[in-house]
Amino acid sequence: MPIYNAPTRDTRFVINEMLDLASYGNLPGFESATPDMIDTVVNEYGKFASEVLAPINQIGDQQGCTRHNDGSVTTPDGFKEAFDQYRESGWGTISQPEEFGGQGMPHVLGFVIEEFTATANQAFGMYPGLTTGAISALIAKGSPEQQEMYLPKMISGEWTGTMNLTEPHCGTDLGLIRTKAEPQADGSYAITGTKIFISAGEHDMADNIIHLVLAKTPGAPDSTKGISLFVVPKFIVDEDGNPGERNGVTCGSIEHKMGIHGNATCVMNYDDAKGWMVGEENKGLAAMFIMMNAARLGVGIQGLGQAEVAYQNAVAYALDRRQGRALTGPAEPEAKADPIFVHPDVRRMLMDGKAFTEGMRALCLWGALLVDLTHKAQTEEERAEADALIGLMTPVIKGYGTDKGYAIATDMQQVFGGHGYIEEWGMSQYVRDARIAQIYEGTNGIQAMDLCGRKLAQNGGAAVQAFFRMIGEEIAEAKGNETLAPMAEKLEKALNEQQAATMWFMQNAMQNPNHLGAGAHHYMHIMGIVTLGLMWLRMAKVATEALAGSPEDASFYETKLATARYYMDRFLPDAGALRHKLESGADSTMALGEEAFATAA
Amino acid sequence: MPIYNAPTRDTRFVINEMLDLASYGNLPGFESATPDMIDTVVNEYGKFASEVLAPINQIGDQQGCTRHNDGSVTTPDGFKEAFDQYRESGWGTISQPEEFGGQGMPHVLGFVIEEFTATANQAFGMYPGLTTGAISALIAKGSPEQQEMYLPKMISGEWTGTMNLTEPHCGTDLGLIRTKAEPQADGSYAITGTKIFISAGEHDMADNIIHLVLAKTPGAPDSTKGISLFVVPKFIVDEDGNPGERNGVTCGSIEHKMGIHGNATCVMNYDDAKGWMVGEENKGLAAMFIMMNAARLGVGIQGLGQAEVAYQNAVAYALDRRQGRALTGPAEPEAKADPIFVHPDVRRMLMDGKAFTEGMRALCLWGALLVDLTHKAQTEEERAEADALIGLMTPVIKGYGTDKGYAIATDMQQVFGGHGYIEEWGMSQYVRDARIAQIYEGTNGIQAMDLCGRKLAQNGGAAVQAFFRMIGEEIAEAKGNETLAPMAEKLEKALNEQQAATMWFMQNAMQNPNHLGAGAHHYMHIMGIVTLGLMWLRMAKVATEALAGSPEDASFYETKLATARYYMDRFLPDAGALRHKLESGADSTMALGEEAFATAA
Structure with missing residues (x-):
């Protein structure tokens, strides 16, 4: 049977030693994230992930989810019980706002919980994971009434949430969505349409499911500027704040997927379902x-x-x-x-x-x-x-x-x-x-375009220039230390590759945006390699400082240094190759038309 | 439903134009591989693969194979019928020796059939594929009686074959095998043991299954020098050459695998099964x-x-x-x-x-x-x-x-x-x-060690030096052509990376063989990149020559040139990065001991 031990020591190393979270104690919420509290969360949740979530991971894969004729969905053995425990221990509340029943602690601790969950049981983790996404949208864009109605129970885990974006003919290009939202006399909307690939769309783990749904109001512009966001609960919340009348949203089927079988990936049918607009009309994309x-x-x-x-x-x-x-x-x-x-x-x-x-x-x-x-x-x-x-x-x-x-x-x-x-x-x-x-x-192709087409160019490239300055300063400082200098020099070489690739984009992408598109994926990888290199330089620096104090667990820090050296030896060289590919531009990539890709007989 | 069209035009291009198979017409067997015959085999088998094998590929994945209580195994719907057609058309006989009922044509044509089969339906292809492997061993090492008894029916496809190497505790390291072969008075051996991962080990597609089994005779050396090879038919062949008495070999179970569900991957139990030695005692490894x-x-x-x-x-x-x-x-x-x-x-x-x-x-x-x-x-x-x-x-x-x-x-x-x-x-x-x-x-780690630990060093490196000469000459020639020169120059750079990596091995691996082991995988990839580069240079050369004659299907050749340019732009740069990784040697790879890999709490 597969094993999983939560990497608690490494997590504490990053939080306490590399990030030095204690030094942010003056910021709101951070004051309660004391080293003791961090230890408790990391160790206790590590135990939960290893002992409760990991053992049902393979069961989830083998059993998958079952949709019954009435549209209800049963999750694999043990999932419901595990989620009950997760809810009862309040693990989902850690980094959520106190005003809605959260503990208001840093996201750093929320991420620890996300990591251990996703590692022990990715399919399980998507139930609270999607809920977190829906919570974010309601916190940012929901009306006070909506926030009061949904957030406390979503944060507590009594209810879960979903994100309904994709339709059969439209995934990335959300301007194409067809789901309709007809305004009703009572201020609500009647939502009608089909959404696919809805993770955690239907299940038996919570009393209510709060769907956040992109749809178009009548006469809305025929583009992403015509999308609005709606909250559509599975059970309409009654006056007492409890799940009431069943809403017109049902799971039509469950997809047969390559993996994450333990998560119900649903086709969701909306048939005059009652929904309420979240945020402004036609501003759904921002939400x-x-x-x-x-x-x-x-x-x-x-x-x-x-x-x-x-x-x-x-x-x-x-x-x-x-x-x-x-x-x-x-x-x-x-x-x-x-x-x-x-x-x-x-x-x-x-x-x-x-x-x-x-x-x-x-x-x-x-x-x-x-x-x-x-x-x-x-x-x-x-x-x-x-x-x-x-x-x-x-x-x-x-x-x-x-x-x-x-x-x-x-x-x-x-x-x-x-x-x-x-x-x-x-x-x-x-x-x-x-x-x-x-x-x-x-x-990941979209991620690459988000990075290269939007983020690099924003504010005249201010963000990436700030990144270059930050990493350049850390490299310069590390060069002054004999343990760190060889690593810093290798990282500098990779950074130079990224800077050259950035320059190449600046000089060529205006003339032909396909040069950007054909190299974006490579650029994203170069940046990933360099950024992980920065992380390793930081960890090596902390380890070097710790070793100077002859700590009891010196081997932990020595292992960090050895692994940092390996990273510099074995990961960084790809940056150069990727830059060369990127700099070949779009010419050979885009040279051939449709007919050249047909299999000739 | 997924599609597959056999790439017949491209296959004919490689065989007729790049390899110029006609120029080998003076060699035995090649004389019958006329361009007409090549066209017929490529086109007809392409049709069979696309129309018969591809449509049952997904069925094979969904149904998998079923083992019944009596140990028999049913293959997915359509597999048996497709294999009947394959057998009746004699597709398995193309490049097998005429003396055993084959057609004696070049392996080039046999490879075409293997490719189209493996592409249309990999799981199906493994039934004749493993048979081909077993045929090779019997041709090389079988006694005349064994050859006469088994080869004609294996080549015709009436019977299939298997390779039985792996045991639960031993895969790569065949010196560890425990399956026993006890000599019997009649000259046969009683084979007892368990083999796992036996592809096509049991099925309903042929009248007999000829297992080739590695086992140890009593007192054999406790290493790979103590392994002998045995032929163990599912049904012992009777005096008339027909399947007779059921032998003591049975399928104990079928593995649940990530893929190739249509192929029965069996645990095979040998219980005093009657087998006959193939080749010499203790020389099984060579066979x-x-x-x-x-x-x-x-x-x-x-x-x-x-x-x-x-x-x-x-x-x-x-x-x-x-x-x-x-x-x-x-x-x-x-x-x-x-x-x-x-x-x-x-x-x-x-x-x-x-x-x-x-x-x-x-x-x-x-x-x-x-x-x-x-x-x-x-x-x-x-x-x-x-x-x-x-x-x-x-x-x-x-x-x-x-x-x-x-x-x-x-x-x-x-x-x-x-x-x-x-x-x-x-x-x-x-x-x-x-x-x-x-x-x-x-x-593939074993492949890398076979390449770097054995093949590179054999005969003082004669093979790789011959490879370098060959590719160097082709690059030099291509540099004289203005279309080919830019490609040749890029390939030369990648070749230089391979040569440098080879030199680095020569200078460092003697001192510490771990330097070889830690870089072998990278070297194999460098060589793959360079070798495919050579193929593209050859194809580009043929295309350039063809275009000089203003052919009717000029677009085919122009597409080849454009794709060759893309290859040089986008595949070759990795050779440099891989060389840098390789030259970092084994120090950082082997720096950490067992305890450093434990997940610390």
Whole structure:
């Protein structure tokens, strides 16, 4: 049976030592995030994820969700009970606002919970995960009445939420949506249409499901400027605030998917369902992006999660399975063969897993801190800076994080040889589950265009220039330390590649925007590589400082330094190759027309 | 429903124009492979693959194989009937020796059949595919009686074959096998043991199944030097050459796998089964490698196959699905959105698919020609040269071809967005099926060690030096042509990276073999990139020459040139990054011990 141990030590290292969360104690909400509180949340939730969520992950894959003839949906064995425990312990409330029953603590702690959940059981994690997205939209755009009606119970976990964007003919291009919202005399709207790929659209885990739905009012512009957002509860909330009359929204079917079988991916039919507008008419896209940005960070965390759990299992297998002998001579001569851990190619894969997951964890938690600073930093300038930086990082965390997360999960499966392909070992599920994260909440191609087409250019490139300054300063400082200097020099080289690629875009994309489109995916990867490099430089710096104090657990810090060196050796070189591809531009990419792609007989 | 059209034009281009098969007409068997015969085989088998095998591919995935209580196994609907047709048309006989009922034509044509089969229906293809491997071993090592008893019916397809190597505790390290072979008074052996992961181990498609089984005779050395090969028929062949008494070999269970559900992957229990030794005692490993080398090329073809069918479907989807607008302005202003084909990031993925599959097809067919020349070239020197070259190429075709095949299949699934994740669209199956090819017949890590640890060093590096000379000469020649020169220069740069990496191994691996092990996987990829570059240079040369004659289908050749340019722009740069990783050596890869990989609490 697959294992999962929450990486609590590493998480505390990032939060307490790398991010030094205590130094933000003067900001609202941070004061309650004391080191003791952080330890408690990390350790207790780690235990819950490992002991409650992980054991039902494979069951969820094997059983999937069942839709009954009445449209109701049953989740896999154990999911409902686990969600009951999650709700009762209040895990979903940690970083939500106190005025709606949350604990008001930093998003950094909310991200810890998201990571451990997504790692232990990605399909399960999507039920509270989508709820978090819907909560964000209601906090930002809901009326006070809507907030009061829905938020406390969504935050407590009594009710869950969904995001209804996609329709059969329209995913990325939301201007094409056809779902209609007809205004009614009582101020509500009658919502009619079909939405597909609705994660957690119907299930048996909560008393009500609050759907946030994009639809068009009559006469709305025929583009993304004509979309409005509506809240459509499964049960209309009665005067006492309880689920009342059943609304006209039903699950038409459940999709058969490659993975995340434990989550009900529904076709949702809206048939004159009662809905209420959230925010302004025709401004639904902005509200949608609030949900989406929260969701994209959550999806990036899923990339980390599946890589992490696959890595842990690969390590265990590599230490147990014996085949062949070390190239340098038998490591355990008394046994008939050595553990495959001794083979450099196996170790390469494990080190890739270790370097990616620890680097990505640091990036996600830093990203969470930026989200906090967006709201809570003391000055408007600091808030704007954080906002620009997390805007730049969001497509990188989502796009690079999930591309690499999938690749790492695949490599960890490879460590198992033939057993990795057999479902009972669990590695196949990690790969299949990881695969969706590259696709949903905006495919990684969309992430790349968001990064290169929007974020790079915003405010004359202020955000990326600030990023370059920040990393340049950290490299310069690190060069003054003999332990860190060799790493900093390698990172500087990769940074130079990114800067050159940025310059190439500036000089060529105006003349032909296809140059940008043909290189965007590569740019996103370059930036992911450089950003994880920055995380590793920061972790190496903290480790170097810690080691100077001869700490008790010196081996933890020495391991950090060794892994940082591996990262610089083995991840950074790709930045150069990607830059060369990018600089070949769109000419050869776009040279061929439709007919050239036909299979000639 | 997913589509597949056999790429007959491209196949004829490679065989007739790039390989110029007609120029080998003086060699035995090649004289019957006239252009007419080639056209007939390519077109007729292409039709069979597209019309008979492809339509049951998804059925095979959904139904899988069923084991009944009596140990019998039923294959998915349509598999038996399709194999009946395959057998009746004699497709399996094309490149088998005439003395055993084959048609004696070049392996090049046999490879065409393998490719189209593996592309249309990989799980189906494994039934005749494993048979081909078993036939190779019997041709090379079987006694005349064994050959007469088994080969005609295996070649005709009346019987199928299997390869039984792996045991629960032993896959790569065959020295660990425990299956016993006790000599009997009648000259046969009693085989007892358990084999796992036996593809096509039991099924309902043929009258007999001929298992080739590795086992140990009493007192055999406790290493790979103590392995012998046995032929163990499911039904013992009677005096008339027909299946007689049921032998003591049964299917204990079928594995639940990530993909290739249509193939029965069996646990095979041998309980005093009657077997006969093939070749000499304790020389089973050499016989096994004959099967294995044939199988490895076949697996490389599977990498091509799944990339190809995924690519064809991605092209169709990209031309059909409309989302968003071209970056350069609406391509079809009258429609509400453009086909996603207009987006550079989609085109990048499709061009990756096109450049890989056409390059890989050329490599596989050239590999097949080398196999032919190994046996049939006129001089011993030519035969030895071909043997060394295909020895070098086999791990590249298998390892690079399947790693990249999986990556391409994944990207083609990405083109579909959310629909790619839904099973009914078929893209998930291609990815799941492609995944096994990186694992079986020696994981790709083993391929990398075969390439770097054995093949590079053999005969003082003669094979790789010959490869460098060959490609160097072709580059030099191409530089004299203005169309080809820019491509040749880019390829030369990648070749230089490979040569530098080779030199680095020579200078460092003796001192520490882990330097070789930690870089082997990267080296295999560098060599794959360079070799496909050579294929593209060759194809570009042929296309340039053809265009000089103003041919009717000039667009075919212009497309080849454009795709060659794309390959040089977008595939070759990775060679440099891989070399840098390789040259970082084993130090950071092997720095950490077992305890550093534990998840600390």
